[in-house]
Amino acid sequence: MSSALDIYKKHTKKSSKLFERSKKLHINGVSHNIRFFEPYPFVTKSARGKYLIDVDDNKYTDYWMGHWSLILGHAAPKIADKVKKQVNNCWMHGTVNENTIDFSEVIQKAVPVAEKIRYVSTGTEATMYATRIARAKTGKKIIAKIDGGWHGYTSDLLKSVNYPFDQSESAGLTDERNIVSIPYNDLEKSIAILESVKNDLAGVIIEPVLGGAGCIPATKEYLIGIQEFIHRVNALYILDEIVTGFRFRFGCLYNTMELDPDIVTLGKIVGGGFPIGVICGKDEVIKITDTNANKRLDRSYIGGGTFSANPMTMTSGRTMLKFLKKNSGPVYKKIGRLGEEVRKGLAKTFQDKAVITGMGSLFMPHFLANGVTRVTNAEEASKCDIETLKRYHFELIARDGIFFLPGKLGAMSYVHSESDVKNLLEASKKFAVS
Secondary structure, eight states, X not given: OOOHHHHHHXXXXXXXXXXXXXXXXXXXXXXXXXXXXXXXXXXXXXXXXXXXXXXXXXXXXXXXXXXXXXXXXXXXXXXXXXXXXXXXXXXXXXXOOHHHHHHXXXXXXXXXXXXXXXXXXXXXXXXXXXXXHHHHXXXXXXXXXXXXXXXXXXXXXXXXXXXXXXXXXXXXXXXXXXXXXXXXXXXXXXXXXXXXXXXXXXXXXXXXXXXXXXXXXXXXXXXXXXXXXXXXXXXXXXEEOTTTTTTSSSSOSGGGTTOOOSEXXXXXXXXXXXXXXXXXXXXXXXXXXXXXXXXXXXXXXXXXXXXXXXXXXXXXXXXXXXXXXXXXXXXXXXXXXXXXHHHHHHHHHHGGGEEEEEETTEEEEEEOOTTOOOXXXXXXXXXXXXXXHHHHHHHHHHHHOEEOOTTSOEEOOTTOOHHXXXXXXXXXXXXXXX
């Protein structure tokens, strides 16, 4: 039987040639570090519904779904129709537009903390500004984050992303000494670390479900415990819901967990497939950014950017959220059911060889190694066999036309079906016995 590598190379010859060109132009041949995988990534020609089609005309059932942002699938017709009308009108204003106001009213009703909203073009910008606001509001410098927590490439937070979580991820950072890292789902150890820096603690930023660090949900008790400590020492509680916002319900995950964040960051799904980042906050917190009310040294100066709140993103985002609000029952019921079927099916397929994490429509297998028997935080996830996970995903790509970005979690969308679950599980069974 031909190897997966041989099959892949045979069927992606145009991609191979194009990637050689790309390497001459782009760092590592890609425009986002994680998009590279061995021996080379295929080059996508088009995408529609649940499918990616590459330049060699291979079709892949997609579970990466645009970094998990495409909850309605690629080129969703209802989004596309509105966007086409908007592009005929104008795709860039650089001024205030009514689309933004309409969109913000939808967000504000769904996300109670969004008393004031500021748009940017990426999640990285949203988390960067959120931490700046925390420092300005409190007059303190230290930001706490989670071991393995990923909040984009901001120079404020690019630390303790990869195991062993005690080092910088990059040269050229300036605020490393003002970032501390705490272990996910271990309240006692986390509080001990926070206690040691409480006098200069500006805030903590947490994902309710760790995305890049392993698709791991936080326990309600952990999040509430951190919140109680943070508010007791007059720091700010920042929830990064860029992955989780509108992923499991119409609104944020925090609403279901008795949480009272000061700032919530959004992205991905709320952009409807267009670039977006959103800072949502309580009025008493966000007023520190008011350039009309605060003097230069008393304010947190946050921007947006040339393309912030552009009419294309505002139109696609508003259309997405209006559709999700109207159809929240069938959408979240379906994708949640499919996600649960995949998690159960993969657990049965891999048995004691892997732990399957996730919730709702998100899922990720962790192949056990190094004595790990459970995955509740990034350290346990990091000790699992990531090379086997990448090989599993690559086998799915090459042999079965099923796409996961190798090593990353999978996401169900509204256009996936029961037959997709069946195909994925059958392909996984072949890998399990190989």
